[in-house]
Amino acid sequence: MLSPYRTENTDISATQVAQANACVTRKGNAARCSNCALRRLCMPTDLSTGDFGRLDAIITSTRHIKKGESLYRTGNDFQSIYAVRAGSFKTVVMHRSGREQVTGFHIAGEPLGLDGIYGGSHTCDAIALEDSSVCIIPFQLLEVLCRELKVMQHHVHKLMSGEIVRESGLMMMLGNMSAEERVAAFLVNMSSRLAARGYSASEFHLRMTRDEIGSYLGMKLETVSRMFSKFHRDGLIDTRGKQVCILNMDGLKNV
Amino acid sequence: MLSPYRTENTDISATQVAQANACVTRKGNAARCSNCALRRLCMPTDLSTGDFGRLDAIITSTRHIKKGESLYRTGNDFQSIYAVRAGSFKTVVMHRSGREQVTGFHIAGEPLGLDGIYGGSHTCDAIALEDSSVCIIPFQLLEVLCRELKVMQHHVHKLMSGEIVRESGLMMMLGNMSAEERVAAFLVNMSSRLAARGYSASEFHLRMTRDEIGSYLGMKLETVSRMFSKFHRDGLIDTRGKQVCILNMDGLKNV
DNA sequence: CGCAGATTTGACATTCTTCAAGCCCAGTGG
DNA sequence: CCACTGGGCTTGAAGAATGTCAAATCTGCG
Secondary structure (H helix, E strand, O other): OOOOOOOOOOOOOHHHHHHOOOOEEEOOHHHOHHHOOOHHHHOOOOOOHHHHHHHHHHOOEEEEEOOOOEEEOOOOEOOEEEEEEEOEEEEEEEOOOOOEEEEEEEEOOOEEOOOHHHHOEOOOEEEEOOOEEEEEEEHHHHHHHHHHOHHHHHHHHHHHHHHHHHHHHHHHHHHHOOHHHHHHHHHHHHHHHHHHOOOOOOEEEOOOOHHHHHHHHOOOHHHHHHHHHHHHHOOOEEEEOOEEEEOOHHHHHOO | OOOOOOOOOOOOOHHHHHHOOOOEEEOOHHHOHHHOOOHHHHOOOOOOHHHHHHHHHHOOEEEEEOOOOEEEOOOOEOOEEEEEEEOEEEEEEEOOOOOEEEEEEEEOOOEEOOOHHHHOEOOOEEEEOOOEEEEEEEHHHHHHHHHHOHHHHHHHHHHHHHHHHHHHHHHHHHHHOOHHHHHHHHHHHHHHHHHHOOOOOOEEEOOOOHHHHHHHHOOOHHHHHHHHHHHHHOOOEEEEOOEEEEOOHHHHHOO
8 A cells, every 4th residue: 555654746757866977878779788698697587577568668878988087076966876887897995095905996897886875975986997888877767676676675775784795705805814815815806706797707807906906905006016926826716817617716715 | 565585484493593593692681782882883873662672682691702702703604693791802814824804893883704604604703802691693593584674674785785885994994005104004993993892092902913913904013113102202192102192183084 | 009007026114913022800618 | 809810912132934126127108
């Protein structure tokens, strides 16, 4: 039954929100959630055809970000969350002293921007590590949909909770593990995420610099480099710049 | 308008969920959200009287946890989230090697258990630091309410996003700051959270050990102790065991 | 082809941990 | 009531891990 309390007018059109954003492209038919290859990564698996129609009505635009440019910056008004469509991003929080901390790397199919819900503006910068594109998901419209579709509501809750879990895993690394263990865990983690997207688990191209990896893992770039060298000496990996080949996955997992 | 898609039967009675939990106490009239002193900390500020009625119907029980005992443990089935009613908790994630990382301290009015939504079971242990009690919020019932009450939906999203923001701040500390800076930031943070609850900002009792603080901040207990001693020498604080008095808040903030 | 930025490596400095000893304090039992 | 005890805390000295600085490659891009 429709509750008497639910009387607020929440209707904003998708167009209205999309227009507020620069550099957006209207999605063609090929770019709809209903036939997107990444669907199973960003969206609930058990949506009906009708549900997908409603989703397609909300997620109507994408945005292209060139390497080094930002999707949003600290303090920007929060309007939408994003799903990485192609390419990759880093998220960075800045300390008043000017020091930066990379808080995450985000590849295709992963969400971005959930931090902004809390205070209505973003608390970090999202920077493209290569030429990339995202789907724009107007958050107010998503909230409307979540009030009507139980599976979508639960999915959004899982997305956010997943981010909380991911971060506490990272805190474990930063607080408890040696530089060697952290770099190994980082490589294993990248490998499994890429594998989940159909890429090779053993051979891949890192899009971020040693400095960015170091910031993420709480160490200096020289230390990252030394660990890579050490793993190479131990026969665990091969590296050639940003190209990485994992020779002994179990060995790496057991570091 | 009620959407045709919203047809799933989501009705589980609050009693049913509450009974699944041991050690629960049925709330008396005094213990209802509608007249709880912590209301403004856990709940949206702009609920109508009717809305509070609906909330009271969902949050019908509390649970008491003795010092050292757990509210939930890693792997426990996820059913409910919790709001700390009195006392305090730590959350701890365990590494396979047996090492522990404290991922948070939670005091009155703060949420607990949001990590469990992601995979349907908890990913950390929540341990009481003193005799404590929590309000039990059956998550499935909360989701039902969120589909009907826009303000409640948005509030839950803010809670989760707030947790994400909190954790990225902690990652900044762990990754970028010296032991001295971390301990100073920890004291300032505790002070402001206690002040928000009406306690003194300058004088308080830490409920956790040096070891737990150290785990949280990614350092050894001896280092925590040394930093406390250093701050004392510098005239920033006075300590007497777990009792802390901040003598120079600005000095502490600028460490 | 040549440069600018990224990476690797070495030598040395610093921070934090480890180990060890003693102290303080709250709770307990005689 | 008081001495005892054990956990928690503090402090010192020595050592290990990581950071800092510097120089020599390497690599991709224009």
